[in-house]
Amino acid sequence: MSAVRRVQRWALPATAVLVTAVVLAPLAAPGYALSYDMMFVPRQPLRADLVLPNATLPRAVPQDLLVSLASALAPGWLVQRVALVAIVLLAAVGAGRLVPAERLGPRLVAAVAYAWTPFLAERLLLGQWGLLLAYGSLPWIVAACLRDRGSTWRLLAACAPAAVTPTGGLIAFATVLVLAPRRSWLPALLNLPWLLATVLSSADGRSDPAGVAAFAARGADWTGPIGALLGTGGIWNAQTTLPSRSSPLAPLGTLLLLALAVTGWRLLRDRLPDGAAVRLLVLAGGGFLLAALAVLPGGRALLEWAVTSVPGAGVLRDGQKFLIPYALVLCLCAALGAERIGRREVLAGALVLPLVVMPDLAYGGAGRLRPVSYPADFAVVKRLVEQSPGEVVSLPFAGYHTYPWNRSRTVIDPLPRYLDAEVVRDDRLLVGDRAIAGESRRADEVRQALELGKPLAALGMRWVVVQRVAGEAPVPPAALAGLRMVHAGTDLRLYENGSSQRSY
Structure with missing residues (x-):
């Protein structure tokens, strides 16, 4: 030839x-x-x-x-x-x-x-x-x-x-x-x-x-x-x-x-x-x-x-x-x-x-696609949740977060895919000043409880995870009433609901 x-x-x-x-040069780095x-x-x-999601439409199927x-x-x-x-x-x-x-x-x-x-x-x-x-x-x-x-x-x-x-x-x-x-x-x-x-x-x-x-x-x-x-x-x-x-x-x-x-x-x-x-x-x-x-x-x-x-x-x-x-x-x-x-x-x-x-x-x-590493808190919370499986609520209650550890970039909440448990997050999408309604009835229940200042423990979830994020209001103490903190990390705090009746 x-x-x-x-x-x-x-x-x-x-x-x-x-x-x-x-185009993908940053991915030569780990993370x-x-x-x-x-x-x-x-x-x-x-x-x-x-x-096979039941509560939401199958956008990722x-x-x-x-x-x-x-x-x-x-x-x-x-x-x-x-x-x-x-x-x-x-x-x-x-x-x-x-x-x-x-x-x-x-x-x-x-x-x-x-x-x-x-x-x-x-x-x-x-x-x-x-x-x-x-x-x-x-x-x-x-x-x-x-x-x-x-x-x-x-x-x-x-x-x-x-x-x-x-x-x-x-x-x-x-x-x-x-x-x-x-x-x-x-x-x-x-x-x-x-x-x-x-x-x-x-x-x-x-x-x-x-x-x-x-x-x-x-x-x-x-x-x-x-x-x-x-x-x-x-x-x-x-x-x-x-x-x-x-x-x-x-x-x-x-x-x-x-x-x-x-x-x-x-x-x-x-x-x-x-x-x-x-x-x-x-x-x-x-x-x-x-x-x-x-x-x-x-x-x-x-x-x-x-x-x-x-x-x-x-x-x-x-x-x-x-x-x-x-x-x-x-x-x-x-x-x-x-x-x-x-x-x-x-x-x-x-x-x-x-x-x-x-x-x-x-x-x-x-x-903008430079890789990052997950904080050690994620592995700790994953291990604790797997020891006693059950429904998890992710707070602050939003679908997307801006994390300091993610170079302050916005990303969808990682907990639903990181944890081996069903995670409830806000499935609404905020576009500018518009809030596009989601489909999850369970997410609606959590959102209403937060808006009314009621403790989440009454909803029966097993776990609540509070994440460190930028630009969002802190979780009100009333929402965590009746929950026991089992892990207090720099990026994640994990609370257990001892009276939970819902299991995964």
């Missing part, structure tokens, strides 16, 4: 590895990267309320089951790294292989563009790694539909990572339904775990309509939410939007990418199998419409009706998640647009454009 052919063969995987290393929904613990227990099984075989920090590395590698290599181009340049442009989008950055900082597995898997799903028409196993392998979350499973199903409808039964089967969990759950499948406005796409500059969505951004959480998205370069970068994509559309249409590019465009357009629906005239009212009237329609509230097919088509067309123009300078510019426009994705979002 000649040197030129070796370079061409290995350039794409080498580029993918390089991009992955740049756990904890950010918003990204929660990994040393060993996640295999519990019924995680695998079968994700929690897979993490519990994986962490039984390997430490949680390793499971986390395998998952995050797989996301970026799958995205880069998949897009580079999928783009219909013989030349190496367009393949590298597609790889870098798709692995360096605002969508990936924002969802990564939000900690939604399960959804990002669907993002990384989508090029492989499309390839399996278009190029491997007779291989059910290839399609299964491509769809399986996407189906670890309900939204990812729906995106995989929609993709196969549009591109290879005769094989859509396969991703439909992969969606059965969360569908079954939904049927068995006692939670109300309808959602708080306030979530529609709270989760609507938002803009980071003068282009507004539509401009942000066109650039694959627009997430509802301002804290997970990189500062570069507010710079003057961001809308300019989006404009250049769109111009290249329009230029390259004809090549995509001509080189893919007959009608495939149009079907892919329809898929991307449908996803974009769902992402933008809450900010379009009449769209918010339609979604509010849907989430309050149709069980399960709450999955549409955070519509920006469905931008994944659009992001893929945009990057494929932009790479082909650079090829069609034909100048090396354009290819080189397209290759570095995402990095220039959004440089702060490097090093884990400019250091």
Whole structure:
């Protein structure tokens, strides 16, 4: 094999590895990267309320089951790294292989563009790694539909990572339904775990309509939410939007990418199998419409009706998640647009454009994914709770906390996954000044007791854990009346309810 052919063969995987290393560089250090929904613990227990939640909707089914099984075989920090590395590698290599181009340049442009989008950055900082597995898997799903028409196993392998979350499973199903409808039964089967969990759950499948406005796409500059969505951004959480998205370069970068994509559309249409590019465009357009629906005239009212009237329609509230097919088509067309123009300078510019426009994705979002270690108190409390199993209430009563030991970053309460016991936490979500209602009746009971100043011991839980957090009001002493402190650590205090009648 000649040197030129070796370079061409290995350039794409080498580029993918390089991009992955740049994005996830902080994970070379030991510990756990904890950010918003990204929660990994040393060993996640295999519990019924995680695998098949009854009190809440199954948003993490079968994700929690897979993490519990994986962490039984390997430490949680390793499971986390395998998952995050797989996301970026799958995205880069998949897009580079999928783009219909013989030349190496367009393949590298597609790889870098798709692995360096605002969508990936924002969802990564939000900690939604399960959804990002669907993002990384989508090029492989499309390839399996278009190029491997007779291989059910290839399609299964491509769809399986996407189906670890309900939204990812729906995106995989929609993709196969549009591109290879005769094989859509396969991703439909992969969606059965969360569908079954939904049927068995006692939670109300309808959602708080306030979530529609709270989760609507938002803009980071003068282009507004539509401009942000066109650039694959627009997430509802301002804290997970990189500062570069507010710079003057961001809308300019989006404009250049769109111009290249329009230029390259004809090549995509001509080189893919007959009608495939149009079907892919329809898929991307449908996803974009769902992402933008809450900010379009009449769209918010339609979604509010849907989430309050149709069980399960709450999955549409955070519509920006469905931008994944659009992001893929945009990057494929932009790479082909650079090829069609034909100048090396354009290819080189397209290759570095995402990095220039959004440089702060490097090093884990400019250091926001630096790992930390759990304080020793967690292991102590875990051991004590396992000696006398029972229901646990986590205080302060909130779903997310800002911990001093987590570099003052906000993350979902780790106790439900750290302890081998059912943990009651506030399942409401605070978005700005809005409180989006949850589904857990038990959480409502605890919240009401705290608001009325009643002792929690009367509710019958076995344990109460008080965590050291930043920016939250201290737990009122009345709430702890009748409880016996059994551990007083720097970061956690554990109280036992000797009169508890509820067991786990």
